Amino acid sequence: MKILIIRLSSLGDIILSTYFLRIIRKVHPEAQIDFLVSKEFQDVLKYNPHINNILIYDKRESILQHLKNTLSIFNTIHYDLVIDLQNNFRSLVFTVGKYGTIFRFNKRRWFKFKLVNFKTRSNKIEPIPILYKNTYPLLRDIDDDLGLELWLPKDKSYYIPNLKTQKITKIKNLAIAPGAKHFTKRYPQQKFLELINELKGRYDAEIHLIGGKEDIPFAQFILNKNPKLKNFVGKLSVIETAELVDEMDLVISNDTSAVHIASARNVPVIQIFGSTVPELGFIPFRVPYRIIEKNDVKCRPCTHYGKSKCPKGHFDCMNKITTEEILEAIEGLINNSQSN
Numbered sequence: 001m002k003i004l005i006i007r008l009s010s011l012g013d014i015i016l017s018t019y020f021l022r023i024i025r026k027v028h029p030e031a032q033i034d035f036l037v038s039k040e041f042q043d044v045l046k047y048n049p050h051i052n053n054i055l056i057y058d059k060r061e062s063i064l065q066h067l068k069n070t071l072s073i074f075n076t077i078h079y080d081l082v083i084d085l086q087n088n089f090r091s092l093v094f095t096v097g098k099y100g101t102i103f104r105f106n107k108r109r110w111f112k113f114k115l116v117n118f119k120t121r122s123n124k125i126e127p128i129p130i131l132y133k134n135t136y137p138l139l140r141d142i143d144d145d146l147g148l149e150l151w152l153p154k155d156k157s158y159y160i161p162n163l164k165t166q167k168i169t170k171i172k173n174l175a176i177a178p179g180a181k182h183f184t185k186r187y188p189q190q191k192f193l194e195l196i197n198e199l200k201g202r203y204d205a206e207i208h209l210i211g212g213k214e215d216i217p218f219a220q221f222i223l224n225k226n227p228k229l230k231n232f233v234g235k236l237s238v239i240e241t242a243e244l245v246d247e248m249d250l251v252i253s254n255d256t257s258a259v260h261i262a263s264a265r266n267v268p269v270i271q272i273f274g275s276t277v278p279e280l281g282f283i284p285f286r287v288p289y290r291i292i293e294k295n296d297v298k299c300r301p302c303t304h305y306g307k308s309k310c311p312k313g314h315f316d317c318m319n320k321i322t323t324e325e326i327l328e329a330i331e332g333l334i335n336n337s338q339s340n
Contacts (some may be wrong), residue, residue, distance in 0.1 A: 001031040002077065006039045006094055007085040008057050011238065012257035012282065015044055017085055018149040020283065023139050024083070026049035034079075036094060043238050047151035053267050070137035071097040085132055086328070105135045112304045119298070121279055128281040147286035150242050150264035168249055168268055168288065168334050171203040175248045177216025177258035178222060179233070182306025184275035185255045188231060189221040189316055195252075195323045196226060202327065208231050208248070210241055210258060250330065255282060255306075263287045270329055275310075275319040277301045288336070290329035294320045 003024065004110045007017045014037060025033060036055040045054050057066075069075065070093060078259055080100040085093050087104045095102055108131075114120045129148065134140045176196065180186045199205050209219045211233040219233035232244060241258075245251060251262035252270040252300055262284070269284040273293040276282070277300060283291065294300070297317045302310075308318075 001028060001081065002079045002100075003028065003031050003033045003081045003083070004036060004055075004079040005033065005083045005085065006036045006091045006096075008036065008090060009086075010257070011041055011044065012260045013085075013128070014041050015148055015150055015257065015260040016128045016282075017132050018044075018048065018264065019085075019147060020132040020135070020139070021048065021050050022149060023133055023142055023144065024136060026144065026282070027139060027142065033085075041238075044150060046239070047153055047155065048149060049151070055142040057090070057094075059090075063090075067096060069260060070094045071124060085135060085138055103135050103137070105132065115277070115279060116301050117306055119300070121277060124136065125278050125283060126281055127283060127285050129285050130195075131281060145286075147266070148184040148260060148264035149271050150238075150261060151244075152239060152242055157207070169200070171249050171330065171334070172204050173208070173248050173256070174199065174205045174233075175192075175208045175245060175251045175262075176209050177211050177215070177251065177253035177256055180254040180256045180306065181214065182275075182303075183308050184303065184310060184315070184317070185306040186218065187254055187272045187274070187321065188315075189218055189322070191318075191321070193222050193225050195326055198323050198327060205257070206230065206248075208244065210236070210244065210251075218325075246333070250333070252326070259284055263289075268333055269332075270326060270333075272318075272321065272326070274315075275300060275302050275307060276304065280304055288333055290333055292321055292326055292329055293317075 007014050007221055030266050032052045034053040034055055035051050037045060038057050042054055042056060044050055056125055078099055080097055082098055082100055082102040084095060084104040087107055178192050196207055208230045213234040216234045219231060223229060223231055242261055245262055245267055248267050250268050251258060252257045254272050255276050259269055259271050266287055268288040269282060271291050278291055294317055300317050
């Protein structure tokens with residue numbers, strides 16, 4: 001049996017797909033499982049033992065070239081099963097001419113439309129990894145109770161993700177991801193600076209800043225005020241970031257891929273939500289965590305992905321979150337660990 005999984009982007013989504021990848025390998029242990037991913041994110045899967053072949057999508061190539069590469073009359077690999085977790089035009093191109101059964105991820109457009117426009121919030125959260133798994137009907141009733149995976153070179157012979165429950169007994173090494181692609185998903189830099197000052201005073205913690213090159217401006221503001229922080233923003237690959245996260249007791253992040261890197265390495269998370277909400281499913285998966293959000297800000301969510309500015313002009317969803325609320329969440333994680 002030959003299986004093709006398609007998830008081209010983005011970093012967080014590919015990490016979130018690794019739970020599904022492990023489950024489908026358990027169900028089809030002898031299958032050839034190939035994974036099609038964008039070139040810039042291939043390292044997420046580089047050391048993953050559940051994949052036979054990583055196929056690279058290069059967005060610099062034309063759609064016509066991709067058609068030629070993927071049509072079965074040009075491509076000698078005929079997949080029996082295709083799982084399209086991207087479900088957009090580009091991923092559709094890669095399934096042209098394939099003769100096997102094709103399942104496509106339900107992007108829940110109507111659900112997101114109602115959530116954003118009518119604020120139909122609830123206490124029910126369906127994590128994205130579960131939704132990815134359920135794309136393939138055969139897996140809907142199967143679960144191994146483990147989490148995400150981001151395999152490192154050192155893990156090749158022995159890494160079993162989330163086998164033990166991570167507990168916080170100290171806060172000595174802490175990572176903060178201050179950036180995010182969209183403005184309305186970023187906790188304000190001045191507030192992060194206040195939080196860092198309190199963390200250093202309360203826990204005497206060694207604080208590390210993490211993120212991609214696009215996050216450098218947000219980190220620089222904090223560094224200008226506190227130059228002794230350990231800064232890794234824009235300096236590490238995803239593998240190197242995961243290796244650093246392994247040494248952390250806690251990760252504090254906006255609604256970004258840092259949350260999912262931490263989850264995949266079994267490190268507890270504090271996640272800060274602004275314009276987006278947990279109901280969208282992008283939450284820490286099967287690690288100890290706390291979510292920080294302002295439920296009394298009634299205009300949330302104003303988007304399912306983030307905006308370049310606050311539509312109302314007040315940005316209350318972030319501005320009303322206090323340092324004390326985040327500190328209380330950290331203490332809650334510590335106290336819960338000690339009571340278990």
